[in-house]
Amino acid sequence: EVQLVESGGGLVQPGGSLRLSCAASGFTFSTYEMNWVRQAPGRGLEWISSIGGSGSTIYYADSVKGRFTISRDNAWNSLYLQMNSLRAEDTAVYYCAPRGITTYYFDYWGQGTLVTVSS
């Protein structure tokens, strides 16, 4: 059974930093592209970053480029998101999601972790 467990969210002041983690199990982690998708309160879904299975291919949405860094540790089946220079508009639930090998879409999602940026 695929399981994705995000952690690391919380309350942070504007300009601060936070590191999110996603622990994955139930699939061959190293063969999957992994993604972070966020959802601001009462708003829609926003893809923000992707990392290939080996970690060599990385993409970011313009809204987070230069501030957020995605990484992974295949030995620990873990995905990370280092978030720096946080802004109020980064307040959201952050989900990790692999892109399916057969569907090429987000077949599975974690439960999400809430990040609140506020003074």
Next chain:
Amino acid sequence: EIVLTQSPATLSLSPGERATLSCRASQSVNSYLAWYQQKPGQAPRLLIYDASKRATGIPARFSGSGAGTDFTLTISSLEPEDFAVYYCQHRKNWPLTFGGGTKVETK
């Protein structure tokens, strides 16, 4: 960036009725479009991928159609558990983007 516009924003229907949701892309995404369902407090669930393929375990009352820039998600007969928000998403190129969502609510 490909912009996906969903309409209507809200659809008010009764159980048993047919729901027709639209997603329009600002440029062609070929058939690289998916639909997700999201209920309050839950993560999204993949329903349809590549415009018309049902994901594993999705009931046959959900169907998708379209190609290029215009796509439709149809729920043939609404069940009580289908009242939720629905999002489309493309995978044509980077960045991946989602539509703004359509809320299907009980009339």
